[in-house]
Amino acid sequence: MTHSFDKSYWDQAWDGERAPMMSSGDANPHLVREISGIEPGTALDAGCGAGAEAIWLAGNGWTVTGADVADTALEYAEGRADAAGVGGRIEWVRADLSVWEPETKYDLVTTHYAHPAMAQSAFYDRIASWVAPGGTLLIVGHLHHRRGDSTSHSSAGESGHGHSHPPAEASATADSITNRLDPAVWTIVTAEESQRTMVGPGGRTITIDDVVVRASRRQ
Template identity: 65%
Template sequence: MTHSFDKDYWEGTWSGERGAMMSSGDPNPHLIDQVSELEPGTALDAGCGAGTEALWLASQGWNVTGADISDTALDTAQDRAAALGLERHIRWVRADLSAWQPETRFDLVTTHYAHPAIPQLEFYDRIASWVAPGGTLLIVGHLHHDHGQSPKNHNHDEHGHTAPPVEASATAASITARFDPDEWTVMTAEESRRTILGPSGHPTTVDDVVVRLTSPASAAPAHRERA
């Protein structure tokens, strides 16, 4: 199945009601839980959207690069950074993450539900290559459930659970299998459920996959060879 998560898709998302809701939310609790213990350094938020997680990282002393394909989302992120007095600590980059390559690697690379126009696990491979030696990769994504959801839309099932596009989801096992255990240390590999307020203001359940890995301090990150 071909992805449709291109620039037009994300501009439409961030220009609409769902984008306004995402722009006003709190930082992802998994980010706070997984990163608070780390020494601040350089960070990349891959698929930063309106900047919620990037702004939190900057407020904690990180020098942050926020990259996203949507002009609308990044304009909102820039305004929010200025309002919080954090603009000097964040660089915003308009980038198609399926093709963009940063000029440097980062002490922390993180992503939260981002899915560009390439297969999800290949996206995680790409951002892993941007982690500096000794650095951290934090992936927070949609947990995969093989229930036949539409690959193009975020829906909700009869129980109020979010039903993300199948191609935008993964499991902890499918992510960690991409990484050679001789080259990466798995710090966290969890699948969790939490309740948030949905677009209508009613509680909705979100199923997350959270994977945190560290790269070796003396060598470039490497992936397990795949056929």
């Protein structure tokens, strides 16, 4: 069965009791590793979901905009940010990032596994254009591989261990991202493909194949 990754899909994905199942609350380890040494400024988390990364950025001195198409995700994220005492440093924006245009550029634009109902490469082009001169782009996405033609995000193994199988159209490779970043404009800092395990929905251990690209925009 196929479906579109539209607002209705994402609103349902984050609805009610699903929200805490979708996000552990821990910031993505790639974000923590890549951004910890960077002087804080303004940041946009594109497709922020339950806000774990926006909350981490705010707690580390960034002035954050968390943007997502799903009202359910934003409501949940806002409650978590307030509980963490960083709500005042985050503006939550309900926006369809396939058409939205920000009023400003950001010192950091980051995204973690967001895949709107548009080509993944076109989405990355859009968010890259929102980085201010001297700023940073950090993309953390699902790694594309041959098994990635499933329409589900994970499959259970026999021992309760699952392997994430994102849909092919929602995934990328490091080369497919860096090849679109004009070397006259961008310096590639990180371009890696890696695997990690994490505790997913229902306490099940899942293996995730990630692609991580960090690039600095020249002045």
